[in-house]
Amino acid sequence: MPVKILFIGDIIGKPGRQALSRELDRLVDRHRVDLVLVNGENASGGFGLTTETAKELFDLGVHGITSGNHIWDKKEQVALVLANPRIVRPANYPEGTTGRGGMILTTPGGIKVGVLNLEGRVYMKNLECPFRTADREIELLRQETPVIFVDFHAEATSEKSALGWYLDGRVSAVVGTHTHVQTADERILTRGTAYLSDAGMTGSFDSVIGIGKEEAIHKFLTQLPVKFEIPKKDIRINGVVVSVDEESGRALGIERIAVSC
Structure with missing residues (x-):
């Protein structure tokens, strides 16, 4: 029987959480x-x-939360957040860094799913x-x-694509996050790994x-720091x-999700 994993792209603040609630x-x-996974590194404010x-x-x-470079932004909360066994940070931070980069989750039906964050x-x-x-990390998981989902939090599509091919056949899926722009290149690679450059936001x-x-826009025009606000209109789930x-x-299928709330 197949196991179906829903992965929600970067949740942005309260509007993103409310959309998920609905x-x-x-x-x-x-x-x-x-099994439901989300990238939660932007979920608080x-x-x-x-x-x-x-x-x-x-x-x-939600069963498990992945993250990325912004997981460290609530400095006073980092140790508490990453103590939760269902929350991971990228595995390729230096040895001794708070938290873990991979986890094993179990579906309600008893199927184990490995999750790796990079x-x-x-x-x-x-x-x-x-x-x-x-x-x-894959060796350990x-x-x-054999069911392993990888959230690759990266900027460059070339780096994401390269990792997808590098892990093809060794993991079930490589899905990118970080750019907040959903890509349209979902496919199953030659050896059975599902791939998408970015899940969106x-x-x-x-x-x-x-x-x-x-x-x-002000920041781009002036190159000065500004206090960012989180808008509340046109909320969507990617x-x-x-x-x-x-x-x-091996992946049997991959489908992008885009829902207006």
Whole structure:
């Protein structure tokens, strides 16, 4: 039997959380989803994640939360947030960094799903190599399950595509996050890995990738720091549903999700 994984792209602040509250149950029912994953690094005020926000997401029916470079933004909350075994940060941060980069979740039907979070290096931080980190982490996850979902939080499409091909046949899915713009290149690669360059975002599309238009434009014009606001109009949910064979871990299907709320 296939296991269906719903992955929701970067949730932006309260409007994104409210959209999930309204639509998640319908999405789960419509697509017969077994496991719900979200990228939550922007879920609290648009930057970072708090324990209260994480609890809100879990109470909605989310099973696991991935993240990225903004997971550190609520500095006073980081240790508490990443102590939760259902929340991961990119695995390729240096040894000794708070938190973990991978986790094993179990669906209500008893199927184990490995989740791996990685961060890109092109136009981003000079972290450890995500490719070599993936080699190590996948080896550990595969000891428990062949079903493995990878959230690759990266800027460059080329880096995301390269990792997809590098992991083809070793993981069930490689789905990108971080740009907040959903791409239209979903496919199953040659050896059975589902791939999408970016899942998109869940928040206001009356915005610049989820933040206020005026503030973003002002920053580009002046190059000065500004306080970003989170708009509340034209709220949409972006994400992807991946169907995976539970025995082999090979992807059987991939479908982009785009819902106006």
